[in-house]
Amino acid sequence: MALPPIHFDRTSGSLEGANLWERTAALALTTGSKISSHFSHRGYNGCANLLRKTLPERNIAIKLNADATFEFPYGDGYWSKLLDRSYRYEDELELLFRHSADIDYTLLDCGANYGYWSVLASSAPFGSHKAIAIEPSSQNFPKLANNARVNGNRFELMKCAIGATRGTARLSGTKHEAFSIAGSTGGGGGEEVPVIALDNLIDDGKVSPDGKFLIKLDVEGVEIDAIKGGTRLLQGDSVIMCEEHGNDPDHTVSRYILEQTPLKLIVYDPRSNRLETVTELSILDRIKVSSHVGYNVFGTASAFWQNRISALNADAARRMQ
Numbered sequence: 001m002a003l004p005p006i007h008f009d010r011t012s013g014s015l016e017g018a019n020l021w022e023r024t025a026a027l028a029l030t031t032g033s034k035i036s037s038h039f040s041h042r043g044y045n046g047c048a049n050l051l052r053k054t055l056p057e058r059n060i061a062i063k064l065n066a067d068a069t070f071e072f073p074y075g076d077g078y079w080s081k082l083l084d085r086s087y088r089y090e091d092e093l094e095l096l097f098r099h100s101a102d103i104d105y106t107l108l109d110c111g112a113n114y115g116y117w118s119v120l121a122s123s124a125p126f127g128s129h130k131a132i133a134i135e136p137s138s139q140n141f142p143k144l145a146n147n148a149r150v151n152g153n154r155f156e157l158m159k160c161a162i163g164a165t166r167g168t169a170r171l172s173g174t175k176h177e178a179f180s181i182a183g184s185t186g187g188g189g190g191e192e193v194p195v196i197a198l199d200n201l202i203d204d205g206k207v208s209p210d211g212k213f214l215i216k217l218d219v220e221g222v223e224i225d226a227i228k229g230g231t232r233l234l235q236g237d238s239v240i241m242c243e244e245h246g247n248d249p250d251h252t253v254s255r256y257i258l259e260q261t262p263l264k265l266i267v268y269d270p271r272s273n274r275l276e277t278v279t280e281l282s283i284l285d286r287i288k289v290s291s292h293v294g295y296n297v298f299g300t301a302s303a304f305w306q307n308r309i310s311a312l313n314a315d316a317a318r319r320m321q
Helices: 020-039 044-052 091-099 116-121 141-150 198-203 223-228 231-235 252-260 282-287 303-320
Strands: 006-009 059-065 068-073 106-110 130-134 156-158 167-171 191-196 212-217 237-245 264-269 274-277 294-300
Touching (some): 059 116, 068 116, 091 116, 091 212, 091 237, 091 274, 091 294, 106 116, 106 198, 116 130, 116 141, 141 156, 191 198, 198 231, 212 223, 223 237, 237 303, 252 294, 264 282, 274 303, 282 294, 294 303
Parallel strands (some): 006 059, 106 130, 106 212, 212 237
Antiparallel strands (some): 059 068, 237 294, 264 274, 264 294
């Protein structure tokens, strides 16, 4: 019988249900996150996953806010940084989600992993939004479904990958946060998964073309295919949020958005604390300081969302005064 989860409250720092060794491990995981944050958490995942092998198999339930609980296997290298209360996961995305709490939008969480953003965006402090969590991996999907369950099944689940067209592909990889259909040839290792295009969500009646959408594309190397498959959806009131890899000096995804689509390219600039419209890719040479991490960029053709981002920047400027 599975052990009940450990509980950790990010607001209060309370850790409940852990034995002495698990509490010691929590201290090590937290300290490791704080120290490694000075060099973009390089090496943290590997060290945490080694520590995990010494721990009993059980989940930890992280209380992200009063209406959001996120569970994952205790000691997981990717997610254990959340034990460090000063750590902010993809804070440029949280900035936009928080500022959009009052907007009637739907989150399309593509490559949802265990559902962090679906849990958060559907929570009351973030506006209780409709979310569709899309995840192809048979390894990840049960953990995603568990997070839907512990949050009242308030977001929808789809087990498939996102690509340029409807079909099938091979999903492969060794890290749960980096499974990919990139380079899929339909044979070899990995698992065969169904693929849909973003526009198929319109065709299948999952979403309305005249809705408002925040679309997170965490699709590990097939971002451009995903954008190609969402032409109709991206013509409306949508923002795509996708990863620009730190080890890509050509800024391939941003270059495609800027040069091959009608979308405005926007990136968070920590120097100005603003979401800046990009006209020259050279700004990314300055922002992408770590080769082993990803940086989120935004693309939108929507005047509505561009105005909201301008308002977000104005709010940030007022807070800094």
